[in-house]
Amino acid sequence: MPIKCAQQPANSRRIGFLGPPASPLLEVLRKALADLGYAEGRNIIIDSRWPEGHRLDQLSTAAAALVSLKVDVIVALGGTAARAAKGTTADIPIVFEIVIDPVATGLVPNVERPGGNVTGVTSFDPQQARKQLKTLKEAIPGLAHVALLGDAGAAPTLFQANDDAARALGLQTLTLKVERVPNPDFEGAFEAAKKNGIGAVVVLSTPVTSPNRRRIAELAAEHRLPTLSPIDHSDAGGLISFGTSFSETTRRTAAYVDKILRGAGPGDLPVETVTRHQLIINLKTARELGVTFPSAMLSSANQVIQ
Numbered sequence: 001m002p003i004k005c006a007q008q009p010a011n012s013r014r015i016g017f018l019g020p021p022a023s024p025l026l027e028v029l030r031k032a033l034a035d036l037g038y039a040e041g042r043n044i045i046i047d048s049r050w051p052e053g054h055r056l057d058q059l060s061t062a063a064a065a066l067v068s069l070k071v072d073v074i075v076a077l078g079g080t081a082a083r084a085a086k087g088t089t090a091d092i093p094i095v096f097e098i099v100i101d102p103v104a105t106g107l108v109p110n111v112e113r114p115g116g117n118v119t120g121v122t123s124f125d126p127q128q129a130r131k132q133l134k135t136l137k138e139a140i141p142g143l144a145h146v147a148l149l150g151d152a153g154a155a156p157t158l159f160q161a162n163d164d165a166a167r168a169l170g171l172q173t174l175t176l177k178v179e180r181v182p183n184p185d186f187e188g189a190f191e192a193a194k195k196n197g198i199g200a201v202v203v204l205s206t207p208v209t210s211p212n213r214r215r216i217a218e219l220a221a222e223h224r225l226p227t228l229s230p231i232d233h234s235d236a237g238g239l240i241s242f243g244t245s246f247s248e249t250t251r252r253t254a255a256y257v258d259k260i261l262r263g264a265g266p267g268d269l270p271v272e273t274v275t276r277h278q279l280i281i282n283l284k285t286a287r288e289l290g291v292t293f294p295s296a297m298l299s300s301a302n303q304v305i306q
Helices: 024-035 056-068 079-088 128-139 156-168 186-195 210-222 246-261 283-289 295-300
Strands: 013-018 044-049 073-077 094-099 118-122 145-151 172-178 200-203 227-229 240-244 277-282 303-305
Touching (some): 013 024, 024 044, 024 246, 044 056, 079 094, 079 118, 118 246, 128 156, 128 200, 128 295, 145 156, 186 210, 283 303
Parallel strands (some): 073 094, 094 118, 145 172, 145 200, 277 303
Antiparallel strands (some): 240 277
């Protein structure tokens, strides 16, 4: 649904947001743009489009709606949205965010000089998988089997990186892929995890997991399975949230939008990478699961939820 429907003021620029209108990152984008001197209704208009029911197969239609509005730039939330936008327009600049590997997924030919009309900010850190699996193993002594939970359409790079990291730490893995449908079968995934003797679940940052993060946390609690989830899942009640800050990514995205509105070509802007990790520990969930965190891990956490 559109965020702004008023007549566009003279000399204002129009920004399209290809992401859920209820996403907290849209508010982060607004504030970041305000810090750069932009104000809605004065010099910018922000329009948001997203398929009803998170139907990702309809993202091209949502992207086409933004193109029809003749927006000056499109901010695409996630790799699937970015690919839909790229497939819809070769002229309007596109700035992506929360993308795992923009080269492997075909968004840009290389990160130093992407060329074309697409650039953005990626959280793809080759070391993150190793760091998060190491964190999970330290939190749960004796852990031997982990499940990797994501959606079937996610970048293979994401699953492979975590599988390699787990095996390097002596952990056996089970890959659990759910389909991108209105009601993903997370129940079946957790039943499979329990049946296969899984000791913890790594929830990967994919388009299907974030909007279902509370359901995932509920199922993990029901099956008494510790989880390590992306940092934006920390409000759902899982045991550990680890990763790069999506808010920081969005603030960097706003800076790229500013550069493009001032005349920079997206193809000349190198893809930025966010590598600073955060660790959030939920002690309430830990008590329910009987998990005791090492004191050093607690002291190093960015946030401890009581």
